[in-house]
Amino acid sequence: MSDHEELESSVAAWVLGALDGDEAETVRSHAEGCPTCREVAAGLRRVVGALPLGVNEVGPPARLRERVLAAAVASRESPALPPAARAVIPRPKVPRPTSLARVGRRMPAYTAAAVALIALLTGIVIGDVAFHAPQSPPASQVARFTLAGHQEMAGAQATVIDLKRDGLVLVDFRGLPPPGSGRVYEVWLIPAKGNPVPAAVFVPDSNGAKVVLVNQSLDGYTVMAVTNEAGPDGSQAPTQQPQLYGNVT
């Protein structure tokens, strides 16, 4: 594989922000002088730009606006600021209804601040609720287990990735049947002695797949199991025998 082919194969990872610093710089430097890679990156970057739009939007708390305005006032005299930043910051406005394809060309600068706040909080939600990004855990701190389906869930399985250092667990479910209207799947952690502890609730996608974050350590638990419970919040105790389970020790 030529250098170009090697670097072009990394362009998608680059625009996703999934390369380490040195690798990212290498690809960026190459793309600057390579029309092919530059074009590929531009196309993929537009898709990546759409990804956060799939996340539920949350509104910023009022105090955040005050903090941003206070920061703007504090930095107003800074010579490093671009002209736009030295302008008086008007009250952020909520963008009018518009299609995504046009919003970028029509959005006035002051609405950018409001959107940035929304996006900031959305990002925090993504980071803190949906996923947690660890700092390159060594392989020894990552354990894998498998959950197997039985009876009506015989075709289902799950891979459990235990990020020990972060106290987080990712569970990659495959082949799940639809839980049924108003029903959800609930993940349980079961200690050697004691009652099952509810760990997560989810609904798989149309392919029966889902990656679920369990926001706690597996320490002290011996089995992970899944039951079908009433939605949207599941149950505090399982109402049926699990048909998808496996050891996590």
Add this chain to the structure above:
Amino acid sequence: MNVWNRAASFDAHRGSLRAWLLTSVRNRCIDYLRGRGGRERQERELQPEVAYALSPADPWRDVALSLERTAVRDAMASLPAEQRQVIELAYFGGYTHAEIADMARVPLGTVKGRMRLALEKMGSYLRGRGLVDV
């Protein structure tokens, strides 16, 4: 303020302003999370007031956002599970391709290929829906 101060780096030829804003903020969030210890991240919770509605009810805006959100989610759902996984772990999880390859136990080249295929398929899907200019 960082986004505001970097306004001059926005290039309209490289994508929409909204995409630039969201990408900038996402990158800041990932940098922030990568710079914190796992236990520290565990302890952070959203304040209740974050759940407040963005603004007084605006049905048109809600519909527009809902269509966009649905399009992106459908595009994600249309991907094979292994391709969707690499996008979720890389973009939303902040994992590097090397970390993903390690977790999924597949070669690095496979992860790169899945990322490329996933983004190309999503682009094709979103273009077909006509809601996203990609």
